[in-house]
Amino acid sequence: MKNKPYDLFKMLLKTVFAEIIKVFVKDIELTFPKVIGDYDFINHFRKIGPRKSYKLAIYQNKTGKKAIAKMISAKIKSYHYYSLLNEIAIYNTLNSATDRLKKNTPPQYKDVYIPRLINTFEDGFRLISLVEFVAGEVVQNYSAKKKLELYIKITNYLNYIGENLTKAERSQISVRKSLNYIVLYPLLAVKAVITYPASLPYVLVGMIRFLRNIPIVLKNSKSSLIHRDLHFKNILTCENGHALIDFQQMVFSEPLHEYITTLRYFWYGYKRKEFGRLLLAEIIKKNIKRKKFNELFQSYAINSVTHGLTGSGFSRDIILGWFDFFKFSLNSDFTKFQTKNIL
Structure with missing residues (x-):
């Protein structure tokens, strides 16, 4: 199987065609193969992802070593197929890079795994990745301060890896330029209003602010290796530290967008979640000296929350929190935050 970068526009075009095909062609119920390489199927694990699109299973080899299999349909190739294809390419790239950089990796990153x-396995019906099983717990129960320290460490580590990739390794990771966010925003705005009609007033004002800031975004955005789904269910404790998983959305893009998207996911508990307050303070501290930071924050926050509102199935508390985050994005008063701790 040839690994391909996560090409945004090709992926979206193919996904549109796939969604049309699904109207007329029924996808088949997928089953895991009994054997993948040296590993035998043990049992089904669970379904994950939007609409529970991915099936997970446990495999084990003759020495007792376990692996996690993630499966998606390959008969009708849509967004989730290309996301898993991207994750496979990312794992290959990160494994290669971390092996090569192992001796020279700064000591503060030695405990990130x-x-x-x-x-991998692919036939005409299924695409499957088989990844080393990590026996550990998610870090949801860490204190807010410890979570923030870990979050900063991991984002810095990914940036370190990104800066030290070879040309061949880097070619396997797609780039989300500021222009990508700009071109896609109108589609996100329409979908957000369709999914949540109550978002219309925020989306309309947000679109005006977003369009107004386009020249600033184009001129002042940066790029680094980012996870794009960095929450604490994707960080596991392991024997020597912490393991990072779920790389389906990893790209080179604006690091501020990564931080803002994580902040949005914690905003629903803004009155009681210490981590959200600490993360916003960290965002301000890291970026306040950036040229046009307020406009950049506003643009990427509007883009992130609008994107979030395109999805269904979230709880009422989360959606109301995102509406509140939208309000903050439209009028981000950092001075007020710093003096009164609005979170």
């Missing part, structure tokens, strides 16, 4: 991609 990237699991190994063991094998």
